[in-house]
Amino acid sequence: MIRLIQRGLMYGNLFHVASPALVDRYNRALKHLTGQTTTLTDFYIDISGFSPEVGEALNDPLYLNHNGVNRQFILLSTEQRHCPLLEAKFSTSQGILKRFIAENEAALFALTARDAVAGELVNSIYDVSTPKRLFDIRAITVEADTTGGAVRNAGALADKIDTFLSADDAWFDDVLIADMITLADQTGDVTRNPVHLKPLKVEKGNFWTSHFGGLYVFQTLDHPATIASGEKPDDVPTKYTFDLGDRNRIAKFLEYNDLTETIVKARGIDGAAILRQKMDFILVSAVTEAGVDLAGTSRRDMRQLARRHSALLPDEFHALGDLVNWAENGGKWPRITSDHPAYFYTLRAAPTADADLVNMLLSELSPHDVRQLFICHKQAFYAAYADWPDAKKEYVAQYLEAEYKADKAGARAALFGHDAPMETPKPDTPDLIARVGPWGAARR
Numbered sequence: 365m366i367r368l369i370q371r372g373l374m375y376g377n378l379f380h381v382a383s384p385a386l387v388d389r390y391n392r393a394l395k396h397l398t399g400q401t402t403t404l405t406d407f408y409i410d411i412s413g414f415s416p417e418v419g420e421a422l423n424d425p426l427y428l429n430h431n432g433v434n435r436q437f438i439l440l441s442t443e444q445r446h447c448p449l450l451e452a453k454f455s456t457s458q459g460i461l462k463r464f465i466a467e468n469e470a471a472l473f474a475l476t477a478r479d480a481v482a483g484e485l486v487n488s489i490y491d492v493s494t495p496k497r498l499f500d501i502r503a504i505t506v507e508a509d510t511t512g513g514a515v516r517n518a519g520a521l522a523d524k525i526d527t528f529l530s531a532d533d534a535w536f537d538d539v540l541i542a543d544m545i546t547l548a549d550q551t552g553d554v555t556r557n558p559v560h561l562k563p564l565k566v567e568k569g570n571f572w573t574s575h576f577g578g579l580y581v582f583q584t585l586d587h588p589a590t591i592a593s594g595e596k597p598d599d600v601p602t603k604y605t606f607d608l609g610d611r612n613r614i615a616k617f618l619e620y621n622d623l624t625e626t627i628v629k630a631r632g633i634d635g636a637a638i639l640r641q642k643m644d645f646i647l648v649s650a651v652t653e654a655g656v657d658l659a660g661t662s663r664r665d666m667r668q669l670a671r672r673h674s675a676l677l678p679d680e681f682h683a684l685g686d687l688v689n690w691a692e693n694g695g696k697w698p699r700i701t702s703d704h705p706a707y708f709y710t711l712r713a714a715p716t717a718d719a720d721l722v723n724m725l726l727s728e729l730s731p732h733d734v735r736q737l738f739i740c741h742k743q744a745f746y747a748a749y750a751d752w753p754d755a756k757k758e759y760v761a762q763y764l765e766a767e768y769k770a771d772k773a774g775a776r777a778a779l780f781g782h783d784a785p786m787e788t789p790k791p792d793t794p795d796l797i798a799r800v801g802p803w804g805a806a807r808r
Contacts, residue, residue: 365746365749365750367757367758367761368746368749368761371761371764371765371769372765372769373738373761373764373765373769374746375408375416375450376448377446377447377448378408378409378410378447378448379408379409379410379440379441379443379444379447380406380408381406381407381408381409381415381440382405382406384405386440387404387405387406389440389479389480389511390402390409390413390438390440390480392479392480392511393413393438393480393481393482393511394418394427394438395511396482396511397428397436397438397482397484398427398428398436400422400427402418402421402422403421404417404418404421409438409440409444409447410444410447410448410449410450411437411444411445411447411448411449411458411461411462411465412428412435412436412437412438412444412449412457412461413428413437413438413439413440413444414427414428414429414449414450414451416450425451426451429451429453431490431491431492432453432492432573432574432575433453433487433489433490433491433492433501434484434485434486434487434490435453435454435457435484435485436482436483436484436485437461437482437483437484437485437508438480438481438482439465439472439476439480439481439482439483439508440476440480441476442465442469442472442473442476444465445461445462445465445466445469448742449461452574452743453573453574453575454571454572454573454574455571455572455573455720455721455724456504456566456568456569456571457485460485460504460506460564460566461485461506463564463566464506464508464564467562467564468561468562471560471561471562472561475510475514475515478510478514479510479511479512479514480510480511481508481509481510482508482509482510482511483506483507483508483509484506484507484508485504485505485506486504486505486506486507487501487502487503487504487505487568488500488501488502488503489501492573492575492576494599495575495576495579495590495597495599495600496597496599496600496601498573498575498579498581498600499581499583499600499601501568502567502568503565503566503567503568504565504566504568505563505564505565505566506563506564506565506566508561509561515560515561569583569584569717570582570583570584570585570718570721571721572721572724572725574743576592576594576595576597577592577593577594577595578592578593578594578728578744579591579592579593579597580592580593580721580724580725581600581602582602582617582621582718582721583602585621586620586621587603587604587617587620587621588602588603588604589602589603589604589605589606589617590602590604590605590606591605591606591607591608591614591617591725592605592606592607592608593607593608593728593744594607595607604617608728608729611702611703611707611708611729612702612703614725614729615702615707615708616702618711618722622714622716623713623714623716623718623722624711624712624713624714624722624726625711625712625713625714626710626711627639627710627711627712628687628690628691628710633778633779634778635691636688636691636692638778638779639684639687639688639691639709639710640684640688641735642684642709642730642732642733643670643681643684643685643688644666645732645733645734645735646677646678646680646681646684646709646732646733647666647669647670647673647677647681648734648756648759648760649732649734649756650673650676650677650678650681651669651673651676652752652753652755652756652759653753653756654673654676655753655755656669656673656755657755658755658756658758658759659755659758661759678705679704679705679706680705680706680709680732683698683700683704683705683706684706684709684710686698687700687706687710708726708729708730709730709732709733711726712726712779712780713726713780719780720740723736723739723740723780724740724741726740727739727740727741727744728741728744731744731748734748734760734763734764735763735764735767735768735775735779736779738764738768739768739775739776739779739780
């Protein structure tokens with residue numbers, strides 16, 4: 365993994381905890397949450413305050429996420445909102461933390477200037493011993509306070525102030541006045557500078573979890589289903605249960621729920637260019653697994669590389685090539701049914717609330733598209749990367765650094781965005797696709 369780490373493609377964009385003050389605050393929060401502290405004086409943390417270095421030092425990679433549920437977090441700065449979430453057990457956790465920080469940014473900025481904020485993503489269960497237990501998670505509530513209890517004390521002070529202002533004999537209550545002075549020493553003037561964290565409760569909805577080999581849970585749709593990356597569970601309450609080998613059934617599920625759109629049909633993007641890039645990744649996978657050295661190979665060399673090693677190229681490559689030829693040159697329309705290995709390479713998520721989750725699923729169904737796998741499902745990317753030949757590791761690391769890392773926002777918008785500037789649509793192609801295109805096979 366050293367290639368990825370050196371290029372900032374793994375453990376990148378983390379918050380650096382280096383000053384004695386920040387380390388001390390972190391340890392107070394860590395002690396508050398787990399009863400442990402670290403002797404490290406320099407480490408990096410993600411959006412939740414998790415540090416791989418601290419996890420290694422404590423010999424506990426789940427020190428803030430025991431049993432993989434009710435994730436705890438430590439906030440030292442609002443800048444953590446820009447950090448990734450490492451070792452995520454649920455796809456929704458990072459979004460919840462980002463939303464909590466965004467909705468409480470001013471208060472958190474003030475609180476973290478003096479102390480760490482420690483909290484937890486609380487749900488109704490404490491273990492996921494069986495897949496069925498996942499469906500008992502109805503909502504996530506964010507609970508947080510400083511290690512010194514500033515939010516709690518501010519609430520208590522505000523109540524006492526209300527009592528002081530409303531009770532007739534409050535001026536003569538020495539105990540009440542003493543309590544107010546003590547709390548004010550800890551919180552400051554809450555009448556001028558309120559110390560309050562807006563509560564956040566999020567319905568669980570549809571999500572991915574790494575538990576049980578990886579499960580995609582779509583429980584709020586008209587046609588609900590659970591899709592397993594590994595072994596198919598048999599005790600979940602959704603009407604349908606698939607594994608990644610059930611390609612036809614997954615294709616129908618995606619279409620029945622209007623979760624995907626075809627890349628060449630989508631407006632505002634160069635669909636043919638996206639498909640051609642996918643062909644390059646498929647080509648790289650094929651030739652590197654056959655032992656071909658890609659040292660010094662540029663994107664311009666891909667066409668020559670494909671001609672030279674055409675016998676090694678899989679069906680996905682040729683099918684996408686036919687689709688590009690149709691889109692650019694008016695060639696013969698290719699028939700790509702849902703059981704064809706190229707089928708899911710031709711799709712992206714439709715503009716729904718579950719777009720990120722759908723793109724994550726599609727990345728597992730089209731694993732040779734390493735760019736989409738890296739963007740949408742980093743855990744699956746890192747697991748796959750570990751088993752690649754060195755030539756493929758080097759090529760992919762170089763590509764992601766040069767082509768993706770340089771403009772992450774632009775790359776994501778081009779591939780998945782639905783707010784990109786609209787381009788003039790090609791005449792009649794949507795009707796043709798709907799009538800005789802390869803995706804029509806999924807409707808049967």
